Amino acid sequence: MTKRLWFNLAAVTAVAEHAASCNQFRAFGAAGRRPCLLVDTAGGGRIGSNGRSDTPSPAWLPASYVDGREERHEPTPAVLLPLTDPDPQPWSEPSLLDVLRAGVHRRMHWFTIEVASNGAVTHTVVASRQRVDLPADVSWVPAHVAAGELGPYPAQIAAGYHRPGGSAFARFTRDVAWWIALDIRHLPRSRQPGEAIRVVDEQVRRMPPAAGGERANADVGEADGWWRIDGPAWPWTVADHDEYDAPPEPSLTQTWGPDGDQERCVVCHAVDDLDHDEMPSMVGYGHDTWTRCRRCGSTETTDPMFGIRVHPAPWPPPRARQTELDRDAPTIRRRP
Numbered sequence: 001m002t003k004r005l006w007f008n009l010a011a012v013t014a015v016a017e018h019a020a021s022c023n024q025f026r027a028f029g030a031a032g033r034r035p036c037l038l039v040d041t042a043g044g045g046r047i048g049s050n051g052r053s054d055t056p057s058p059a060w061l062p063a064s065y066v067d068g069r070e071e072r073h074e075p076t077p078a079v080l081l082p083l084t085d086p087d088p089q090p091w092s093e094p095s096l097l098d099v100l101r102a103g104v105h106r107r108m109h110w111f112t113i114e115v116a117s118n119g120a121v122t123h124t125v126v127a128s129r130q131r132v133d134l135p136a137d138v139s140w141v142p143a144h145v146a147a148g149e150l151g152p153y154p155a156q157i158a159a160g161y162h163r164p165g166g167s168a169f170a171r172f173t174r175d176v177a178w179w180i181a182l183d184i185r186h187l188p189r190s191r192q193p194g195e196a197i198r199v200v201d202e203q204v205r206r207m208p209p210a211a212g213g214e215r216a217n218a219d220v221g222e223a224d225g226w227w228r229i230d231g232p233a234w235p236w237t238v239a240d241h242d243e244y245d246a247p248p249e250p251s252l253t254q255t256w257g258p259d260g261d262q263e264r265c266v267v268c269h270a271v272d273d274l275d276h277d278e279m280p281s282m283v284g285y286g287h288d289t290w291t292r293c294r295r296c297g298s299t300e301t302t303d304p305m306f307g308i309r310v311h312p313a314p315w316p317p318p319r320a321r322q323t324e325l326d327r328d329a330p331t332i333r334r335r336p
């Protein structure tokens with residue numbers, strides 16, 4: 001069986017950057033002339049830098065997880081993985097240092113070392129590790145998530161982990177939980193998720209419909225104002241990571257979808273959910289246009305004289321508007 005060591009990619013990349021910044025290297029042969037990752041595959045596994053400079057070397061980085069184990073019993077020699085290519089050619093594979101940097105840039109989370117039973121060592125950059133429960137030290141990162149007809153919603157997802165089946169661990173603010181609850185109530189019963197959400201004052205509750213009544217679900221944790229809503233009833237997938245890039249042109253919509261033939265609201269991320277109208281302009285020539293997002297109520301108007309104006313609606317909606325919408329929504333019927 002292959003042994004697989006899982007290292008935090010950002011931490012490995014920091015070790016690699018240290019090695020690449022040095023001009024003296026500790027190793028035998030050719031590896032003694034180039035920056036390398038020094039991999040100790042025995043036991044729990046660890047990674048170090050072979051570089052030496054005036055600044056202290058980084059400490060050995062222990063593996064976060066070890067899957068499987070070696071079947072060989074002789075001591076495993078340290079493995080040196082060269083980080084740079086001393087003689088790159090146009091047809092060369094990218095260097096390991098470039099692979100690591102690109103992985104960090106693409107929000108990958110893990111660097112894994114696979115040790116085959118014949119001792120051969122390979123390595124891979126991996127986005128996410130499957131887990132049933134999250135470790136205590138998980139970091140939460142902003143993203144938009146969607147599940148079937150629900151969403152996308154602003155959320156935080158657990159960086160580097162996914163649930164069995166591939167869905168994201170996700171948590172939401174109280175206001176977004178309220179918005180999800182409202183969206184569920186507007187779905188026909190047959191297309192609603194297996195759990196309902198109820199927001200009572202500042203509390204978020206999950207209610208399995210089979211339970212019939214209100215019952216706070218113990219595994220909805222609340223931490224720092226974020227409520228965990230995930231599990232088998234919530235197959236959240238990441239709709240997009242939040243980039244925080246200002247759009248180059250002020251516009252309510254951006255092109256979206258694999259073929260770019262959809263329009264997405266930049267405020268609430270609803271896709272192809274827009275009302276549009278236009279009429280001869282009051283200024284006497286051309287047309288005035290009006291576009292409104294059905295989901296969040298943001299509008300965009302254009303006229304031939306002043307051009308485009310965007311009026312973003314607050315998102316998530318403020319409490320007063322929530323109450324208004326809540327009153328209009330059909331009430332949850334309790335099962336007998």
Ligand SMILES: [Zn+2]
Pocket residue numbers: 265266267268269270293294295296297298
């Ligand atoms: Zn919108």
